[in-house]
Amino acid sequence: MTIAGSIILIMLGAILTWAVEFDLAGIDINVVGVILMLGGIVGLVFGIWRLNNVRRTAVTTRTTPVSPVGTVDPRTTVYEERRYDDPMV
Incomplete structure (x- = not known):
């Protein structure tokens, strides 16, 4: 359930509790x-x-592709995921 769905349920419940006078x-x-x-x-x-x-x-992740001449070129790829409340770096 999403936050919007929860808020809709709260509003619908409040309407049924306090605004509806139906039996x-x-x-x-x-x-x-x-x-x-x-x-x-x-x-x-x-x-x-x-x-x-x-x-x-x-x-x-560390990748080490081999070039055609036989030299090794190590490359590092970094993926970073941040939360919205993390400070800017």
Whole structure:
């Protein structure tokens, strides 16, 4: 569930809880709204937790291609992924 989906569930639950005065036989609309809000809050907390656990990773690979004359040219390729809250370097 995305953060936007969680916010939509929270809004829908709030609307059902506080703005709708409709009665269905056997279903309490207020309880359905509270359940939707709780599900949205859990999804929102999980989505934020998941975003914060993305860590910066650096992958280094060393390649050593052989040229036609037989000399070795070692090259290093570095890929670095950063989080949005990391300071600029």
